[in-house]
Amino acid sequence: MPGTPWISLTTDYGLSDGFVAACHGVIARLAPAARVIDVTHLVPPADVRHGAAVLAQTVAYLPVGVHVAVVDPGVGTARRGVALATPGGLLVGPDNGLLPDAADALGGVTAAVELTNPAWLAPRVSGTFHGRDVFAPVAARLALGASLDEAGPAIDPAGLVRLPEPIVAADPGGFTAEVLTVDHFGNVQLAATAELLDGLAPTVRVSAPAAAPLPAPEPVEQGGASGRVAVRGRTFGDARPGELVVHPDSAGRVAVAVNGGRAVDRLGVRPGDLVRISG
Amino acid sequence: MPGTPWISLTTDYGLSDGFVAACHGVIARLAPAARVIDVTHLVPPADVRHGAAVLAQTVAYLPVGVHVAVVDPGVGTARRGVALATPGGLLVGPDNGLLPDAADALGGVTAAVELTNPAWLAPRVSGTFHGRDVFAPVAARLALGASLDEAGPAIDPAGLVRLPEPIVAADPGGFTAEVLTVDHFGNVQLAATAELLDGLAPTVRVSAPAAAPLPAPEPVEQGGASGRVAVRGRTFGDARPGELVVHPDSAGRVAVAVNGGRAVDRLGVRPGDLVRISG
Amino acid sequence: MPGTPWISLTTDYGLSDGFVAACHGVIARLAPAARVIDVTHLVPPADVRHGAAVLAQTVAYLPVGVHVAVVDPGVGTARRGVALATPGGLLVGPDNGLLPDAADALGGVTAAVELTNPAWLAPRVSGTFHGRDVFAPVAARLALGASLDEAGPAIDPAGLVRLPEPIVAADPGGFTAEVLTVDHFGNVQLAATAELLDGLAPTVRVSAPAAAPLPAPEPVEQGGASGRVAVRGRTFGDARPGELVVHPDSAGRVAVAVNGGRAVDRLGVRPGDLVRISG
Numbered sequence: 001m002p003g004t005p006w007i008s009l010t011t012d013y014g015l016s017d018g019f020v021a022a023c024h025g026v027i028a029r030l031a032p033a034a035r036v037i038d039v040t041h042l043v044p045p046a047d048v049r050h051g052a053a054v055l056a057q058t059v060a061y062l063p064v065g066v067h068v069a070v071v072d073p074g075v076g077t078a079r080r081g082v083a084l085a086t087p088g089g090l091l092v093g094p095d096n097g098l099l100p101d102a103a104d105a106l107g108g109v110t111a112a113v114e115l116t117n118p119a120w121l122a123p124r125v126s127g128t129f130h131g132r133d134v135f136a137p138v139a140a141r142l143a144l145g146a147s148l149d150e151a152g153p154a155i156d157p158a159g160l161v162r163l164p165e166p167i168v169a170a171d172p173g174g175f176t177a178e179v180l181t182v183d184h185f186g187n188v189q190l191a192a193t194a195e196l197l198d199g200l201a202p203t204v205r206v207s208a209p210a211a212a213p214l215p216a217p218e219p220v221e222q223g224g225a226s227g228r229v230a231v232r233g234r235t236f237g238d239a240r241p242g243e244l245v246v247h248p249d250s251a252g253r254v255a256v257a258v259n260g261g262r263a264v265d266r267l268g269v270r271p272g273d274l275v276r277i278s279g
Numbered sequence: 280m281p282g283t284p285w286i287s288l289t290t291d292y293g294l295s296d297g298f299v300a301a302c303h304g305v306i307a308r309l310a311p312a313a314r315v316i317d318v319t320h321l322v323p324p325a326d327v328r329h330g331a332a333v334l335a336q337t338v339a340y341l342p343v344g345v346h347v348a349v350v351d352p353g354v355g356t357a358r359r360g361v362a363l364a365t366p367g368g369l370l371v372g373p374d375n376g377l378l379p380d381a382a383d384a385l386g387g388v389t390a391a392v393e394l395t396n397p398a399w400l401a402p403r404v405s406g407t408f409h410g411r412d413v414f415a416p417v418a419a420r421l422a423l424g425a426s427l428d429e430a431g432p433a434i435d436p437a438g439l440v441r442l443p444e445p446i447v448a449a450d451p452g453g454f455t456a457e458v459l460t461v462d463h464f465g466n467v468q469l470a471a472t473a474e475l476l477d478g479l480a481p482t483v484r485v486s487a488p489a490a491a492p493l494p495a496p497e498p499v500e501q502g503g504a505s506g507r508v509a510v511r512g513r514t515f516g517d518a519r520p521g522e523l524v525v526h527p528d529s530a531g532r533v534a535v536a537v538n539g540g541r542a543v544d545r546l547g548v549r550p551g552d553l554v555r556i557s558g
Numbered sequence: 559m560p561g562t563p564w565i566s567l568t569t570d571y572g573l574s575d576g577f578v579a580a581c582h583g584v585i586a587r588l589a590p591a592a593r594v595i596d597v598t599h600l601v602p603p604a605d606v607r608h609g610a611a612v613l614a615q616t617v618a619y620l621p622v623g624v625h626v627a628v629v630d631p632g633v634g635t636a637r638r639g640v641a642l643a644t645p646g647g648l649l650v651g652p653d654n655g656l657l658p659d660a661a662d663a664l665g666g667v668t669a670a671v672e673l674t675n676p677a678w679l680a681p682r683v684s685g686t687f688h689g690r691d692v693f694a695p696v697a698a699r700l701a702l703g704a705s706l707d708e709a710g711p712a713i714d715p716a717g718l719v720r721l722p723e724p725i726v727a728a729d730p731g732g733f734t735a736e737v738l739t740v741d742h743f744g745n746v747q748l749a750a751t752a753e754l755l756d757g758l759a760p761t762v763r764v765s766a767p768a769a770a771p772l773p774a775p776e777p778v779e780q781g782g783a784s785g786r787v788a789v790r791g792r793t794f795g796d797a798r799p800g801e802l803v804v805h806p807d808s809a810g811r812v813a814v815a816v817n818g819g820r821a822v823d824r825l826g827v828r829p830g831d832l833v834r835i836s837g
Contacts, residue, residue, distance in 0.1 A: 076793025235355025514634025
């Protein structure tokens with residue numbers, strides 16, 4: 001790995017404690033030339049699926065390097081710590097489903113090891129902070145060019161824990177897909193890829209038949225075929241202010257947005273709910 | 280631009296998604312030697328005025344470099360993307376009023392271009408994420424020393440979109456000024472510059488006649504001439520604990536604070552409201 | 559200080575204004591080769607004790623360098639600005655109790671100076687933003703290798719302001735200790751060091767007799783000897799989902815956690831409250 005070694009960090013550690021800085025510090029002590037990009041540390045606590053989605057959608061834009069992800073409710077238990085090689089870089093974190101989607105975005109797993117070499121870890125590994133004591137020191141060594149083989153024994157990539165595939169079902173009248181993420185702006189990203197929009201009319205209907213009833217600024221319309229009218233567009237401004245727009249988002253997924261507003265409040269959905277786009 | 284190339288980022292992207300990291304990543308891939316300072320990513324969504332104020336008050340303290348700002352509700356529409364040259368550095372972002380105040384803080388716009396050169400942008404520009412696909416790659420190229428002229432055709436600086444000037448009106452008994460920002464500590468910054476405090480007595484009155492009624496921890500006193508008593512001081516501790524102090528803040532503006540408390544809750548104001556200081 | 563100069567920043571400035579970036583910018587202008595690690599900027603406003611605890615628990619994991627901390631309700635008043643030398647690095651900040659615990663973690667104060675040399679500060683020091691105008695420029699100069707002596711006159715380390723020691727009282731049946739911090743995950747960290755767990759049974763009782771009644775998702779059990787049952791463990795997963803676990807945390811303190819939940823909500827405590835562990 002010639003040139004600057006790059007490391008990225010994605011965690012649910014939050015920004016109010018010293019946890020993230022301790023990881024930065026461990027890296028800086030072992031690999032002072034490495035530079036670190038924080039993907040986010042505000043993954044909802046223990047929400048492995050959300051962390052996996054954010055990392056997978058971001059990692060291809062990061063410099064080639066070592067990507068550490070820690071959303072790890074099983075820290076200190078029998079779940080394995082792993083490092084994965086891909087054509088586009090290395091991934092380090094718990095074997096709980098967090099890493100495979102990002103590995104796919106980088107070309108797929110070509111090799112995997114379990115992190116068991118004590119010489120690569122902190123002298124004393126705590127029971128609850130493997131970001132600092134396991135994953136950061138491993139990432140620093142890999143960034144410095146150490147061989148994956150030295151981190152621990154090879155494991156079968158096919159045996160890595162994977163999250164269930166999110167639901168996406170196309171039919172002649174449209175498609176139904178799981179809500180994958182809701183972003184800072186309240187945009188609702190579906191698991192459906194943008195190509196599913198191709199056959200649809202310029203105006204579509206958005207319904208959330210399976211949405212749990214949530215308090216919302218306005219009454220949430222429920223029910224199957226009816227739903228809400230939305231413009232099919234390329235960006236928010238293709239709808240009038242306050243109107244719904246269904247568009248291919250910057251990660252290549254179908255997203256529902258409101259021009260100048262928060263689609264998540266309008267639809268009353270959350271990740272895992274089903275949304276139907278028809279028309 | 281000899282030495283380390285510096286880039287700063289100011290956005291409303293929030294910190295919970297991968298948006299900021301994608302911008303960092305695009306910069307790192309194109310200009311790995313560049314170093315990036317995050318000004319803030321917590322500008323309230325689409326609040327161009329707030330973003331403009333934060334950047335304008337910070338930029339003079341940053342190293343000379345390229346300052347990217349993205350608060351961009353019109354992303355993907357006909358609004359232009361621009362880069363501005365100033366004696367103190369370059370600015371990159373949407374032409375929606377976000378950049379001119381910062382340009383003024385750096386000595387004024389000496390040249391401006393519209394960002395239309397496709398060779399400078401992402402191979403495929405998304406409709407909704409120009410921070411990643413337009414502004415970050417342009418900033419990286421400028422930080423590497425590429426000429427502004429290559430980014431696109433020159434445009435007339437006089438034609439840049441500017442926000443309306445905030446209201447500041449001095450009179451023999453004091454002055455009335457718009458609330459410009461409210462900071463993390465609840466300090467209320469007025470658009471008035473600190474010199475307006477010069478003629479006033481050691482004790483002044485603060486009133487917010489036009490403030491919209493807001494829920495406040497204590498009843499908000501309304502009405503013109505009366506208002507609340509405040510100490511004129513240099514720092515919070517010049518007032519007794521819990522008391523109001525009117526002081527020149529660290530950006531050279533008049534601010535209203537409470538020693539050990541939150542002035543914004545006391546006054547019941549928000550940005551754009553008028554506050555009168557008299558006495 | 560050969561090699562990369564490292565600086566860390568710990569403040570209550572929040573992340574929504576330009577305050578943190580202004581500190582980064584001042585450092586970058588004076589010491590462009592220095593690299594900065596943000597410990598946290600979300601110390602609760604003016605909460606010196608919390609800032610002291612976070613820094614003290616993190617600083618030993620950071621690279622040797624200059625650690626700036628600013629939680630400074632007395633900014634601009636007679637409280638001193640100081641720099642402290644320790645065997646493990648330098649500390650810079652207000653003399654209000656924020657720094658000594660971190661100094662202890664780095665081996666103890668070997669020399670201290672008051673920051674009075676105007677040539678080291680901003681040309682014009684504001685009344686309210688000493689992070690930018692005093693502490694950041696001092697840190698930059700120290701990181702560049704300037705002598706502590708030049709920053710100002712030596713002061714007696716014994717005269718530094720220190721916070722009261724938190725309460726920890728062991729007895730034959732267990733121990734009672736003050737809540738030191740509550741982290742992002744709702745884990746409740748006690749001031750007691752982990753050795754106090756050594757003599758206890760595999761199942762203990764946790765009570766919070768002095769906790770102020772707080773709204774909690776479930777009724778808070780109060781009262782002395784009874785308390786709640788908790789597993790003594792090494793990590794969260796040593797308890798069943800939803801159960802309390804008492805464990806040595808990653809900073810070597812006793813912590814109370816809930817597997818998959820928030821102990822702070824379960825116990826209804828806040829920093830400064832007493833918690834008793836018995837059994």
